[in-house]
Amino acid sequence: MGEQLKIACGVFGAINFQKQPIFSYIYWGLRAQNHRGHQSHGFLTYNNGKIHVHRSLDLVPKLKTNAIQEWFGRLPGHIGIGNVRYTTSGKTDEASLIKGTQPVTASKNGLKLAVSFNGNIVNTFQLKKEISKEFPGFSYECDADLICHKLLIEFAKGKDLASAVETCMQEIQGAFSVAAITKDGKFFAFKDPYGIRPLCAGHSKDHSTYAFSSETVGLNINELERDFELEPGELVTVSKDGFGRKKLVNRRKKAFCAFEFAYFARPDSRFDEKYVYEIREEFGRNLVRENPDVVKDADMILSLPETGDDSALGVHEESGLRWERASRRHRYVTERAFILLNRERYSTIDKKINILAPKIRGKRVIVTDDSIVRGDTTKVIVEKLRKMGAKKVYVFITFPRIIGPCFYGIDMATYGQLIGSKHSPEEITEIIGADAVCYQSIEGLIKATGFNREQLCLACLTGKYPTPLAQKIADEMKKRFMKGYEETGRLYGIAEAVE
Ligand code: SF4
Known part of the structure; x- marks a missing residue:
C-alpha cells in the first residue's frame, strides 16, 4: 500500500x-x-x-x-x-x-x-x-x-x-x-x-x-x-x-538505490540475477528472523496489496503463520491518495482496499508493508484494523527507517515530512497506535538484495550521501531543521546557498 x-x-x-x-x-x-x-x-x-x-x-x-x-x-x-x-x-x-x-x-x-x-x-x-x-x-x-x-x-x-x-x-x-x-x-x-x-x-x-x-x-x-x-x-x-x-x-563506491528493491520497481523486474519479488520475499523471511517474539505472539499475517504481498509470502514461509488474504484491492479504483486531502484518507483507503472484518476480529495480526514515510497512511490502517476488531496490530516494514531526504529522484525532499527523521521506532509505534512497528535492519536489507554495502545507496537510511554536494545540502538542511526552521517546498531552495 x-x-x-x-x-x-x-x-x-x-x-x-x-x-x-x-x-x-x-x-x-x-x-x-x-x-x-x-x-x-x-x-x-x-x-x-x-x-x-x-x-x-x-x-x-x-x-x-x-x-x-x-x-x-x-x-x-x-x-x-x-x-x-x-x-x-x-x-x-x-x-x-x-x-x-x-x-x-x-x-x-x-x-x-x-x-x-x-x-x-x-x-x-x-x-x-x-x-x-x-x-x-x-x-x-x-x-x-x-x-x-x-x-x-x-x-x-x-x-x-x-x-x-x-x-x-x-x-x-x-x-x-x-x-x-x-x-x-x-x-x-x-x-x-x-x-x-x-x-x-x-x-x-x-x-x-x-x-x-x-x-x-x-x-x-x-x-x-x-x-x-x-x-x-x-x-x-x-x-x-x-x-x-x-x-x-x-x-570505488557505487550507489544503486536500495529503495528500488523495496518499493519502486515492479516485482517482476530484475536488476541483477534476482527478481525483485524474490528479494521482497527474503525481506519478509528476514523480518521473521529479526522479530521472533512478535511472530510468537501473532495469529496471522495480513498484507496490504500490492507491495506488501511478496514480503508477506516470505513471512508466511519462515514463520508458518497463516497468510490471511482478507485484504483485496478494488481493481478499477485507481485514484491516488496523494491528490486527496488528509481528511479524505480514510475513505480513500476504504475505496481502494477492502479488508474483511470477520477474518481479523479478535486476532493478533501482523501487517506487512514496504515503507513508512510520513506515517499518516500507516496510522490510518492501524486504526482501521483496530476498529474492525483486531486484538493486536504489529507492523512489519521491509524498508528500514527513513531518516533523511532523497536527492536522487525520489519524492522525499525534506526532513520535516519524514516521521523517521524525528522519532525512534518506539515513538513511531506510539504515534501510529500499533503494538509494535518492526523495521527491517539495514544489514538484512543489504543481504537480501545480493548486493554489498559499497554497491548500494542507503543515504536516506544512514545520512551518508554518495555525492558531495548532496551531503553538504543534507547537512545544512538538517542543521536548520534541528533549529526549528520551517522547510518549505523542494530542497533546492537551500542548494543555491551551499553550492
Ligand atoms: S537516498 Fe534513498 S531513495 Fe534516494 S537514491 Fe538513495 S536509497 Fe534511494
Missing part, C-alpha cells in the same frame, strides 16, 4: 536495424513502466534526420485499434526514445508539467540532440549558470534539459561522444540514467558514475532490435532478451553488430 511516493521517471529507447517502425516498442516499453511516472509521458522518433515528438500529461493512453496507423504516421522512424515522468524538480503547474515532459530536445551550431532521462541533478545552479552563457535566456522545466544542453556544449567544443559524455559524468552531480539520439542518428545510453538509477539493455532474438529500459519489464513486454544492466559510469552505443560498452568513469 505504502504512501504513494513518486519516482522521477522511466526511460525506454530502441532501434531497429531493418528500418522497421519503432513506435510500438516505445509505446509498450513505457506502458510496462508507467509505475515509474504517471504525470506525463512522451514519445520521440527519429526518421531520416527528422525528429517527431508527442508529449502529453497523465498515464500512457490506451490506443484504439483504428487509430494505430495514425500513431505510426505521426511518429515514423526506426529509432525512438520515450519517457514517463513524475516531477521531483521544477514547477508543478499544468503548463510547466507539459513543458517539462520528456523526451527533450535542443540544438546548437547545427547539432541536435534528444534525451530521455531518469534521475535527479543536484548541482543545478552551477549547471544553469554554465549553460546560460552558451544559451542566453536558458530556462528549464526538467533536469533532462540540463543534461541535453550540457552535452551539446561539449559536442560544440569538438569533443567526440565518449569525451562529451565523460565530461558530463565528471561535472554533473546526481543520478542520471539517459537514453539519447543525435541528429545523425547515433543512439546511445549512459549512467552516472554511481549508477543510482537502473537502466538495462536488451535485444530481439533475430538481433534486429536493440533497446534500453529502466526496468527489465520494458524489455519483457516487447519480447526482448535482457543482455546486461549498465555499469555505473558506462557509455553504451549501438550498431548492427550489437552493443559497444565503454566504462568512462570508475568510482
